[in-house]
Amino acid sequence: MPFDATDITLSLLKVVVVLLALLNVTPIMVWVERRGSALIQDRPGPNRVGPLGLFQSFADALKFILKEDVIPAQAHKWLYTLAPMFGLLPALTTIAVIPWGLPFKLPVKHWFGRTFFAGNPIFDPIVADVNIGILLIFALASLGVYGIVTAGWASSNKYSLFGGIRASAQMISYELALTLAAVSTLLAAGSLRLTDIVWQQSQYFYLFNVVKLPAWNILSPAMWLSFIIFFVSAFAETNRLPFDFAEAEAELVAGYHTEYSSMKFALFFMSEYMAMAAMSCLIATLYLGGWDIPYWDEPQVWWASLLTMLFFTAKVVVLLLIFVWVRWTIPRLKYDILMRLGWKVFLPLAFVNIVIVAFFVAKHWI
Amino acid sequence: MFEFAIFFFFAAVAVIFALVVVLHRNPVVGALALVASFFALAVMYVLLEAPFLAALQVIVYAGAIMVLFLFVIMLLNLQHKREEPTRPVQQFLGYTSSAAFLIGLIYYIVKYAAFTALPAGPFNSDARAIGMELFQSYIFPFEMVSILLLAAIVGALLLSARSVAR
Secondary structure (H helix, E strand, C coil): CCCCHHHHHHHHHHHHHHHHHHHHHHHHHHHHHHHHHHHHCCCCCCCCCCHHHCCHHHHHHHHHHHCCCCCCCCCCHHHHHHHHHHHHHHHHHHHHHCCCCCCEECCCEEECCEEECCCCCEECCCCCCCCCHHHHHHHHHHHCHHHHHHHHHHCCCHHHHHHHHHHHHHHHHHHHHHHHHHHHHHHHHCCCCHHHHHHHHCCEEEECCCEEEECCHHHCHHHHHHHHHHHHHHHHHCCCCCCCHHHCHHHHCCHHHCCCCHHHHHHHHHHHHHHHHHHHHHHHHHCCCCCCCCCCCCCCCHHHHHHHHHHHHHHHHHHHHHHHHHHCCCCCCCHHHHHHHHHHHHHHHHHHHHHHHHHHHHCCCC | CHHHHHHHHHHHHHHHHHHHHHHCCCHHHHHHHHHHHHHHHHHHHHHCCCHHHHHHHHHHHHHHHHHHHHHHHHHHCCCCCCCCCCCHHHHHHHHHHHHHHHHHHHHHHHHHHCCCCCCCCCCCCCHHHHHHHHHHCCHHHHHHHHHHHHHHHHHHHHHHHHHHHC
């Protein structure tokens, strides 16, 4: 690959933009979560710091930094310190393969007496457009469990350990259903590359040969089962209520992060919200058409690309709000019900779903 | 040059963590070190232009199998106690057989693999190519492996069901 300064600069720019966006998800989502829960439970919620309590997250962050960092005497010091990082890395990296906008041609610019973007290179709003995109996401997501498991074990606290063990069993179970559900979208697009999956969804299809609909996977009847399985499993994968058994406070104090304090605890908090954001991006990409704006054939220019980015963000925001809404609406299940649901309902349904979708694809109905 | 640096870094990571697996007394640390070693191996696959295999390596070994290992280690709460070798014969057999294996391995690597060039040309390792190979050329071994796994599942079920019935 030839060394190209413009190319490298653009890539670095993309990395910085994506990371900053992802890092800002946590404070904003914490505020949304606390105010949202207050709204649902008919109480004011945090409303003292700044307008509408918007600066509450900054106050929290400051508190986290200033708190004493306690390491329990019985803990395995190395793993206790490393565990929060294990959790954070997959949450940060999965976002790299998600396309967040329409690619467009960069116009030739003359700045500082030099020519930039000669030959109109195409700017692709994705950090790494690899041909195994979705497998990479599942690979990194499957590593996310190590943060929780290691934290639970290294704390040498029985509640932490139970939290860690529950998390590993839960994530193994639901990973299968999640991955198998996503296979149907891969079959429809015929590719593992996430940009291909979005391009396939930016076309149109006729429902019962009458209604012209955008080919978003969620709108195609053959995909509904797969969407439901994926959506519910996503809650289990991100350890959110109704599936947050790793930190079920009624039974396990605070689960795997009982012993954690200060910034180490904040890292767990951040990775939870970032995993949630990454999962929302993935759902939007696989089922809600990614950056596609329906009934509009986007021209490959910068303003159209900007609109698609805003549209993609809107989809992700809606999904994140649903995550919050569900958390404060549906109570926690029992652990054996969770396991039964995963292995005896979702897994067989996911297999059936693959057969159905494969039949549809073979018949060229999708 | 850059690829070389990445190769040597991750090769070192893979070897060092593999040594940690063998030498560290704590089973949890050993399991986590094995994960790190598998991850470094996945980087090797990426360098060999086989990203699909790299992803599978991480999903299957690092993501699924090692989580199960860790799960079992934690569930049984294995203590890192050192057991004294009961029979010197076992110790002797263990050392000699592993030494013989190592010598054999090095011999075959030097004789067959190390100094023969790989076939030139683009190496197709995407999902489609691997699927075609698996379901056409290697369909028989593939099905045999699935029967083997099925037998293992049935065996595990039989053992656990018997203990429940008692």
